[in-house]
Amino acid sequence: MSSSQQPSDLSQQQQNRYPTPSNFGLSTQQLTPQQAQLYTKLQTALLEFNTASSREMDNLVNVNKQLNDAENRTKAELLSLRDLSTKIQHNIVTLNRCTEQLNVKIEQIRTWPEEPVDEIICGSSVVHNQLFELVAEEIAIEDTIYYLDQALSQDKVELNAYMKHVRNLSREQFMKKSLIKKVKTQLGHVE
Incomplete structure (x- = not known):
């Protein structure tokens, strides 16, 4: 149709x-x-x-x-x-x-030779290596104090224990900063 x-x-x-x-x-x-x-x-x-x-x-x-x-x-x-x-x-x-x-x-x-990180990241002299280690330790102390602050604000640590640890860490941090300043002066770095 x-x-x-x-x-x-x-x-x-x-x-x-x-x-x-x-x-x-x-x-x-x-x-x-x-x-x-x-x-x-x-x-x-x-x-x-x-x-x-x-x-x-x-x-x-x-x-x-x-x-x-x-x-x-x-x-x-x-x-x-x-x-x-x-x-x-x-x-x-x-x-x-x-x-x-x-x-x-x-x-x-995978075929690359495995090299230790500590040997790759190092200074050109013993003094530079000392400076590198001092700065790393000072930053670690700063981080530890930060996390202690967090623990105190969340009531995970008591105030007396917090004060004791922060006092010791601050003393140690002061010593590290003083040594860092001396090493930098020896290397001729001006701040």
Whole structure:
């Protein structure tokens, strides 16, 4: 059925396809009462059949339209999935390539000789090494005092114990700072 042909047009064509008494050269007056009654029943049955057929055709046209729409949506979704699959494959290839590069770098790093950190981070002379250690100890004392302050404010340490430890640490810190100043003076650093 063409899309321009409407169901009502189809119904009209179906009604015209069936024979009428005039098609046989008879008029309704020439029919016997039984023939006229039979003719009326046939005409009613034919009309009901045509109406039911027309309704069924309308339903089939709607179902066909729904199926066509579903097919178009399915095709669009399939194209989208193919595109997504292509992108995922590209990402997998890229990820594999990066993983291989990382594995090569990891193997290179594993073959490096292991050097002690203390030997790498050191001064150029004994005096520089002494200065380095003094500064590290002074910073450690400062951090310890900070954490004692935190413990006191959270009531995790008593005031007497706090005062005792801070007094000792402050004395030690003062001595470290004094030594740092002496070493810097020996090295010619001006503050």
